[in-house]
Every structure is written in C-alpha cells, then in structure tokens.
Amino acid sequence: MLRVSHIQRFCLHDGPGLRTTVFLQGCSLRCWWCHNPEAQAMRADHARDWEVATLAAELLRDERWWRAGGAAGVQVGGVTLSGGEPLLQAQGAGELLDCLGGHGTHRVVETAGAAPRQAFETLLPRVELWLYDLKSVDDKVFRAGTGGEAITPMNNLAWLLDETAAEVRVRLPVIHGFNNDDTQLQRMADWLSRRRRRPIVEPLAGHMVNKPGAARETWPVASPQVDASMMNHVRQLLAHAGLEIL
C-alpha cells in the first residue's frame, strides 16, 4: 500500500525523457520553500491509498510514452517517485518499483535524504537514478530552513556516493536567504568534491510559490527570486570546486 498525494503525467523535469511522477504523501522536513507543501503531512484529505498493483497499472497507462523517447533517439522516460519523501514509504515504494521493473521501466527516486539508511538499502537495487536534494551541509542553517537535521541526508548521500555504485544526480536548490551566500555554497561544493565518486550537480533556482503550507506560514519573509546571474555564479563556484554541472 502506498499513500499518494497526486500523480502527474507528462513530466519533463523529473529525470530523463517523458515521465510520470508519483508524489507520495508525507515528509519529515518542513522546508519553507517547499513546492509541494500539501504532500508534507503524513495524512491529508486529498491523499489516496493505493494497492501497489493497481497503482502500477495506472502508471503503466503511459508506458508507450516512456519507451517512445528511446525510439525517437532522445531519452527513455519512466516513473519518478517524489513527494513528500518517498523513502518514508520504502516498503510500498520498493514493491511498486519491483512491479515497474518487471516491465522494464526506468525508475527514478527523488529524495531529500531525511530517512533511515534501511530505506535506502531497500530501494537501492530497484532504482536506476537517484535525484538527491542537497539543501545545506550546515546543521544550523539546515535546521532553520527545514526543521530537520543535516547529518542524516549528508550521511545517506555520502553512503550512496562512497559505498555504492548507484547513479546519483545531486540537485542543489538555491534558495534566497537560506543557502545562497558564498560561505554556504562553498561548504556544499567542498563537501561534494570530497566524495569518493563526485556526483553530477544540478543547481536549481528556488522559485517562491505561494502555495498554502503549514511550514511556510511561520516564515513571513517574502524572499526574492533567484535570478540568472546568481545561478551563473553558483555554477562557476561549483565548477571551480571540480564538480560536473548539469
């Protein structure tokens, strides 16, 4: 069984190719810039509990479009589990990924890493690509922005990069007023460049959206948008640390 916030077809930015993204309900973090605050609570009226086989069948309705990317000489698509935090439903997520794997589906998990190691171990053989959100490596800053501890996501990411052969793309959300100062950015770059396998890094401009969300309401500051010149600066900084930028 999986608790799903919503399903979105024809996703273009959640991994390679055309994808269907499943937003799982529930997250342990409360990032104030969260784009899916409705998926934060573990229970919500809009969420629906799915039997794994039923959910897989629903997703596979778009299987032809995932394959079509390969036929078109572009990229094969597939399914992305996002959230919320998909690792919090690792058992159900694993079963779903097994089902999809049986159909040859390319599987992506998008995580912020705030989950037990065991959850990662469960999903590891069932995932073709990890999209790993690295928000901050400064516990004080991390805690202020997300309500969680930095160490858990850092340890899990370090494990994926240092101890496994998993394909990992690190997504770095650049959030004005949270992690966009050079000290913070440099610390993340340095930490990533020290990994045994240096990941590809994709900096993402954090755009403020005005969705209603519990955590957001405690942060009354209307943060300015991150502009293109800021993003160029971030890319340069990351590249200077020897990281490959997407």
Added chain:
Amino acid sequence: MPSLLETAQNKLFEAADTVCLERARLVTEAWALHENDPAPLRRARCLAHILQHMTLDLTANPLMAGNTSTSPRAWMIVPEHGFGTPRQVEVEHDELVGFLDDKIPQPLRDFWKDRAAPATGGGPSGIGHLAIDLDLVVNVGLTAIIQRIEQSVAGDPVYRQAQVIALQAVIDWSHRYAKAAAALAVTTADEALALAHRRVAEACANVPANPARNLFEGLQAIALAHLATSIEGHGMSISVGLPDRALARFADEARDHAGQAVADTRAFLLKIAANSFLGRGSKTQALTVGGRNVDGTDACNAVTRTFLEAFERTAVSDPHLFLRWHAGLDPVVARRAAEMLAGGRSMPLLINDEPTIRGFETHGFAPADAAEYCVIGCNELGIPGRACSCAAGMGGVNYLDLLHKVMRDASVPAPENMEALWTRCQQAMTRHAHQAITSRLGERQSMAQESPTPLTSALMRDCEERGVDLLQDMPYHQPGFFERGLSNAANALAAIEEVVFTTRETSWQQLLDAMDKDWRDDAAASLRQRLEMTPHWGNDDDRADRWAQRLLDCRTQSLRDTAAATGLPPIMACHVVRSLHHLDGFRIGATPDGRAAKQAVGDSVGGVSGTMSQGPTAMLNSVLKIDAPRHYPGGYNLNITLPAGLADAGVIATLIHGFFADGGQELQVNTLDAARLRAARKEPEKHRDLVVRMAGLSARFVELSTLEQDELIARAEQCAMTP
C-alpha cells in the same frame, strides 16, 4: 536592400483585400459567345479565353510565373459558382463579412443570376478537394497528354476535344509569360530582376508543355498547372499533391545547390500562397511530402528536405505542409520536423502512413495507389490523380447535434435508462446517415453535367483511357462523410450516464430544464458545475472514452449498411473541422457536456479545450483507442497544443513517435505562448510571421478574427496550466 523574395513576401502579406473583376468579365464574355456549346466545350473555351486575355503579373513576385488576378489578394471571382463568401472564411476573418456585397457590378450579377451553379464541398466555389497528377505535369508534359488524348477513342469525343482545348490554353498561357518575361528582362536595369525574368522566360518556353529540365522548371510547371486548375473554377482545396515525388529526379540538384533550391521553392510557395481566390481567406491548398513507397522504402529525397527548409523560412499558412511519417522516415527529415514544431512554426502537420495506407487498402484501394495518398484539403485524404474524392461528399454528422435532437424529441417519453437513450441515438444515427447519403446520390452526375472541369480531368492519370469528366469516371470514386462534435458527444453521454442514471443526482427533466435555461439560474449553474466534474474524453478515462468508441462503431456500421443498400463504394469518413466548429456551435443549444448554447464544439478528435486535466499523453492515449483505419479512412484531425519553451524538439519527437508507433493517424502540433499571442494582437505588424494551426486550418495569427484569436489564446493558457 530587401531581396526579391522578401519583397514578394512583403507585397503579399501587406496587401489589403480588393476585388479583381478581370476573370469574371472574361468568363462572362466567353460564356455569352459559347452559351450553346456542350458544357465541357463551353467550359474549356471560357478557360482559354481567360488565359489568353488576362493580365500577366510579373511584378508582385517576379521569381516565378503564374497569377490568378491582377495583384496579390485582389479576389479572383468565379461567377459560375455565384458571388458568395464561404461562411467559414467570414468566421476566420471578420473584416471579410459582406466583403463582396458592394463590389460586384449589377450587370454581372444579373448575367449569372440564372446561370451560376453553386457547387457543394467548399461553399460558392468549384468542388476542389483533389490533387492532380504532378508526375504528368513535371515529367510527361501537356503536349504529350494532348497527343495521348488525340489518339484515344475512349469516352466522349466532345469531352476529349474540350480537354485538348484546355491543355493547349495552358501551354499558350505559359508562352505568354515567356514572352512577357523576356521583354521585361531586356528593359529592366536591375540585374537581379533581369536574371529572374530570364529564368522565368526560359522555363515558361519549355514547361508545362514539355518535361521539366531542372528543379526550377519543375516547380514552375506545377505552379502554372495548379493555378490554371484554380482559374478553371475549382475554389477550395485544390491541393498541391506530393511534389517531392514528382520532382525526385532533381534530388541531386536540390542537394548540390541547396541554397538555390530553397530559394526557388520559397518563390514557389509564395506563388501558391498568392492564389487570389478568396483573397486572404485560406484555400486550404495542402502540400504533402515524405512517406513511404509501396515497397516500404522511404520516399524522402533532397527535395523533401528542400520543402521543409522553404517552409521554415517562408511564413505562408496556405499552402500548408503535411509530412507523411513512417517508421523508416529519413531521420534528418524527422528531426527537422520536430525542430520546426518546437520553434513554433506549427508545420509540418503530420500524418502517419501505417494506419492511413491500411485505411485505404481496407476500403478497396490497391496498395500501389494507397501508398501515393496525400492530403487534399484541411486534412481530408485522397489519391492524387486517381481518386474523385470527398469533392462530391455524401453529407456528414455533428454527433453533438444528433444527440441534442434525440434529447429534444418531445414525441417520446424520458428514457428509462442509459441503454434506452443509447438505442435512440443509434436509431437516429442510422436514419441520419441513410438520409444524408441517399439525398446526394445523383449529385455527382449532375455536377459533372453542369460544371465539368476538362483541364483538371486531363491532369488525372490515364485520363485518355476514360475520355469523360473526373466526376463521371476515375479509378476510384471516394465518397466522403464529414463529421464533427465527437468529443462533446462522448462527454455528454458520459455525463448523462453518471449524473442521471448512475448516481441519479438529477432527473432527465431537470437536465433538460437546465439546458433550456442555458445554465443561467442557480440550480442550472450548479448542475453545470457538477457535469463538468464527470469523466471527459481526452483524459484516458474509459468511462468517457468508451462513448466515443460506441459512437464511432455505430456511425461506421450505419455507413456500411447505407453503402451496401445503395450500391456505393465504401464511404470514407473523415473528422474535418476547418473552423466549422464555431458555425456548428452557433446553432446548437446548451448540451449535457456543460457546453453553453452557441459555444463552439470541439476543434478536433482530441479533448475539448479546457476539459483535459491529465496532460497531453492522456489525451493521446484516449485518441489511440480509435481504430483509425476502420473509422477514419478519410482522415481525422488532432490538435495538440504545447507550451512554448517547455516542449523542445526532443519532447515533440517523443510524442510523435509514441503516438504514431501505436496507430495514431494525424497530429497537428502548436507550441504556443499566450504572452506572444497577446503581443501579436496588440502589435500585429511585428508578428506577421506567426503562423498557427487552428482547428483544421493554418493561418497567420495576426489576420485571424477576434473569435479565433481568443480561442488560440485560451488554448495557450490552458496548456501552460496542465499538467
């Protein structure tokens, strides 16, 4: 200094609509002289008189010969078919409403009052909706066709004589251009212009009388033949056929001299675009390239690629470009098409060989002919030079209108359940199809008698073996049946099923009452909101999709039964809209899909705009449930609008591959940006190159009516929001 090409394009796009009475006067003179001749001879002599005396315009676009009136967008009038303007052209260009009313001299109106024979299949125009055999025009030549006809004893000797007169008139016309261009070449001081005139003079001295000797001559021959068939009297949808196949022997030249080939093809496109029948109104002159040959090999060549490039660089909307897609399509062509669509060109429109060819084959066409299909209108399909197609259509249906009438039938009590309602729909469909078709059984023959087209008939393959008009005998007679409103009707049935018969939230009578009120009072408005929550076609939801399938099964069976009962060949149904979804909508009251009275119906076989919440892949999944070869051997149109910027060439290529690999038939992709559309409306002069695909019509956005512009802006906004 702008090039000759740019100048020609500017002259065309900047020209205001005016009226040219020259053709009307010439045909009136000739008609008076030959009134007592047999119809085919009269028609041929009228054509010869026009071509012999009309003004030759070698200034508006000096790069190629051929014109239908004295200047760009000066309407060529065809009084033989009346003086009206098709309603759809008025919907598309509101400034053209009543345009002709005060521009036709009374004596002309009086002369034609009892003589005009308004034809069907394109409003007050010739029947059109066909494509001539370009291989005859480019590679055989009109002189050889004349010889073949003169040696023939088939058919009607009078008709054959008319064909020879008409063909010779076109040859003489080209020779007039040759002389005029040669004279201009001597007098002009501008070297580039003199060179253009010399090329035209040299080409027109040779073609279309003789086989073309190079690509330019081939294009020139096609332009003259095409415009001559328009002058003969075909109005709408004289299509350009498959020019890349007819010109294939010049592929090496197109490859080795790509720059010149593209420039010449651009001049050709502007020449076809300047066909002045209906002025700026579209003539839907489809041009089809690509596709596979009968042996499965790819038919693309360097000329195919040349046409893509020429369209990319020339913002014409009519002709509109169709690309025939198949699994073995030249990857360079496939990639270029996706790039053009991602860039917002709204062309090429795409059609998939596999289901289309299978549709022709299962409806009695030989594989060799089916492999040569092309688009012959907005999106209707035909075989160039071999089929008398939906020109003489056998009627059609608007599914939503049909359902509306069933619901409004006061002579029967409210249906007890969904199956009872569905049985009534089936019976209504059967009656409607039978009535529509039987009422037109004699139409084709009477049109052949009243409005023969000896020139066009002479440009059909093996015409000398028949010796009669194309309406009387062709290798294939392809009766068309045209339809709209499938999406709305499926939505309406799904809504009734859920709200009236499953949950029983509302009664049949309450629904009718709310429709009567056009959703205006609170109870009606609230019911409408509820109806909008029911399953909708285009969301990959079987609860709605099965109704579209049932409607199609029912219609196809009705057509088969009627064809069998009347001895007609298989009827080629086609979902064709152009802009008729507005005109249909104007006359249909409120409907159970939540649509208000007078609102447009759906613009394609895809979901109704604003009702697709699951995104494009779900919409395409719904459409893939349609068995296209069985239900739409005559073609369907499918609009998909993607947000500009988001949908790159890779995304578009993926959608095309996925849709066509699983049997999708036609796809017309718009990548639209609502902000740009709004800017274009505000400052049209800065956005003259913006070409869009409407329901079934390509158009330059800045020239469209407010109604059509609003529809496109709404579509662009909608696609930016979902998913």
